[in-house]
Amino acid sequence: MDPVGTIQPDTLSTKDLHWRILWDKDKCTLCGKCTAVCPVQAIELGVHRKRLVNVPLGLEDKPSNVYTVYHGIRQRTDAEHACVGCGMCNLVCPNNAIVPVRNEEIDKLRYHIHKDGIPRRRGGRRNSPESLLDKIKFVRISMLTDPALDAGRHEFELRTLLGRILPPEELIERTRNGEWIPPVREIYPLIIGSMSFGALSPNMWEGLMMGVAYLNEELGIPVRICTGEGGCPPRLLRSRFIKYVILQIASGYFGWDEIIHAIPEMKEDPCAIEIKYGQGAKPGDGGLLMWYKVNKLIASIRGVPSGVSLPSP
Template sequence: MLTDPALDAGRHEFNLTTTLGRVLSPEDFLDRTINGGWIPPTREIFPFVIGSMSFGALSPNMWLGLLQGVAYCNEVLGIPVVMCTGEGGCPPWVLRSPYLKYIILQIASGYFGWDEIIRAIPEMQCDPAAIEIKYGQGAKPGDGGLLMWYKVSKLIARLRGVPESVDLPSPPVHQTLYSIEESVMKMVQTMSTAFGHKVPIYPKISASTSAKAVLNNLVRNPFAAGLLIDGIDGGTGAAYNISMDATGHPVASCVRECYLDLAAQGKQNEIPIFAAGGIGKNGNVAQNGMALIMLGASGVHIGKYIMQAAAGCLGNEKNRCNVCNLGICPKGITSQNPKLYRRLDPDLVAERVADVFMAIRTEVKKIMAPLGRSQSLPIGMSDALGIADKDAADLLKISYIC
């Protein structure tokens, strides 16, 4: 790029964070600052988030190992990584620890563990990074979380408030909510209120043709802090094959459509879109993530990549052992049997998480520097993208190159 010289990815200083939270329009911001008014909470986070994998779907050694790695990234490496809890709640001691600020608490149709969270609110040392309201997940649209009885051990049962060894198929919808629009209105406001309006609240939905409608609802909602769209390539610990393989929507075109819609309204800087669903599944996580950011996402969630890179999951896109749902994971990643999960060293998981994020950080700089950007992510900078498929280029409104 000759007209705009590249920055030095190795030597220049970079600010790689993204904003999670509602950003007011300049007029609103000035008005409220001068006249007093609620400024919605925001967080500056690393744009690659460890996506929701529940305490229950993951073994204790894996889940705590991930959190330890996330804390290390923040406190030792200075990379502000956050991770999401998934549907299974969060151990009470973790809620009362200083690491809560690196955690996005998920509330989903199963509502597991929320009694402990509510109980802990007065004793929290810090606010959680955000609250994620899960309405759907890309791996299995129309289905809720699935934790089979093999994995509902005494520990998991205690945290989730259910009997041991029962199947836990969460309902696909929250049972008191009747339409997605109404869901969003009710829950976002309630969650925001519960945390004193100091925590960003955003919903997570499966990618679909109605994602735009949800987004437009959120734009009108003063409490909504963003939207996470989870595409068909998302992973899961348990799902029916037909849901996994045959239902869903790819994330890139869905995010792009939503972003362009926001841009048409001039709101693209105010409400961040996050993308998930197979990012980095073949190993090129920084490239995938940055492509989605250039299409309009403010950041991405990664799950399958973390399983492989941080824990040594034996599965990849070519083949998998696929026993996660049975709780006999030979690496101890998705098993609740101590004889299996004690094979997994949380320290090693944490180290690999640190390695992953250092590598992503380097690669993101290598992508941003040639664009001449160092202080803000190239969100929506779609002129930096090209694709060798004319139809895809037309759909995504990016350059067709070959």
């Protein structure tokens, strides 16, 4: 049996749109005014299938399904014809049988994310602009364990001093004498998370590296940065600044041919090697570097053709 339609990874539903169109079958006379007046052609006449469960009296016959077909209004879900909520359909309807309503889901921008080659965000991502840190709740320990054991354990301090501070006796003496007290600014280790060479533009990526080198060389702040899974530019591998870099190897092995070849010429050892065995970008699919980001430099480092989308399994 052939399927009625196909569902692609970028197929949208009415829940993905900003506006949903409510249509009352009992009031509609199928005059066609709403479909004719819609400025974005968000609605069309369609054929609908309806299932009725036939339950006969007694126990002689089993319940059965009865399918009927009727004509009605269907909302289009492609992004080019998404409803804009103008209300023209409701304005011309003689029976007030159709009205657009605002969709109150949290991620109504998904319908246009796939435009211009940008991948959809389905599965694993919240698609919510809200802050996660503001949703963290601290509860008393006595709510989690035996209250009899937690008489003095449910108090805690949320402020944390990061870095090196003076010993208590020296701090008291300096405070008493009015001497200078060094500020708390050294954070060790402060690590900039993995953002691969490719996901960030070469200028942005090398700018971060320059910032890390400046913080270490000029300000004495021990900061480290992880390369992500996109490899590392050859000139950085052969410079003394590689000691501030954490080299990452992931499932795609991108850039590791270049790293292996540069080992005999390295002036410093890298800070660390990070092995990523889990992919959190899109669970089950991995990350995706779109084709328009894969220029000649990034393609040469990763050992792939330029202009081709790169999935990270």
